[in-house]
Amino acid sequence: MRIAKEDIPVQLDVPGATARQQRDFGDVTGYKTMGAEYFSFGAGTDISELLHGLKGDNCQCPHWGYVVNGAISALYTDGAEETSKAGDLFYWPPGCSVRAEEVTDIVMFSPQHEHGVVIDHIKQKLGN
Numbered sequence: 001m002r003i004a005k006e007d008i009p010v011q012l013d014v015p016g017a018t019a020r021q022q023r024d025f026g027d028v029t030g031y032k033t034m035g036a037e038y039f040s041f042g043a044g045t046d047i048s049e050l051l052h053g054l055k056g057d058n059c060q061c062p063h064w065g066y067v068v069n070g071a072i073s074a075l076y077t078d079g080a081e082e083t084s085k086a087g088d089l090f091y092w093p094p095g096c097s098v099r100a101e102e103v104t105d106i107v108m109f110s111p112q113h114e115h116g117v118v119i120d121h122i123k124q125k126l127g128n
Helices: 112-125
Strands: 002-004 010-014 017-020 034-041 063-069 071-076 081-085 088-092 096-100 104-111
Touching (some): 034 112, 071 104, 104 112
Antiparallel strands (some): 002 088, 010 017, 034 104, 063 088, 063 104, 071 096
């Protein structure tokens, strides 16, 4: 799920401050500690191959985030694809991979343990 800033409902608009809030933006039930992450991707980076060996050959962790610059596509197990661009908020449910369309920076919040397993898997694949 992606949502552009201008599509997020304004809840408060006063001189000097505007607050926007999107409700029902993913479910954190059953997850404990969250991690905050900043990722930078080069143009054309596709992490799909690095996820092979995980359940469904995809990341099984949900992610909530913001695209700082660039564009990134979430690739889902059902073949669907969704591109988020600079300024968009996103929610990626479990069962996805990503491909950066261009040089891209994102900020993400993910369940710490679950995403740690994925990051450790990727590090192992890269020989780190």
